[in-house]
Amino acid sequence: MNPDECPMCDAGVIARYRVNATGESIQVCDECDSVWEETDELPGPATATVEQFLTVRGLPLLWSQLSALA
Ligand SMILES: [Zn+2]
Numbered sequence: 001m002n003p004d005e006c007p008m009c010d011a012g013v014i015a016r017y018r019v020n021a022t023g024e025s026i027q028v029c030d031e032c033d034s035v036w037e038e039t040d041e042l043p044g045p046a047t048a049t050v051e052q053f054l055t056v057r058g059l060p061l062l063w064s065q066l067s068a069l070a
Contacts, residue, residue: 007043008034014042017066021059025069 006012012031016038019026025038034046035053051061059065 006031006034008032008046016069018069019057019059020065020067022057026053026066028066
C-alpha cells in the first residue's frame with residue numbers, strides 16, 4: 001500500500017500542512033479531509049477532520065487556514 005494513501009477513504013492522498021494560526025504541522029487527506037497529528041503513524045485511524053480540527057481551535061472553517069508543506 002502506498003504510505004501516502006488515505007486509510008480512511010482509500011481514495012485520497014495524504015499531504016502535510018501547517019496550521020497558520022498555531023504553527024502546528026498536520027497530515028490531511030485531500031479527499032475526505034481526515035486529519036492526523038504530525039507524529040501519528042500511518043496507516044491508522046484519523047484523529048479528526050479538518051472541520052473538527054479548526055473548530056476545536058476556534059479558527060474559521062477555511063482551507064486558507066492551512067499552508068501546504070513540501
Ligand atoms: Zn481520505
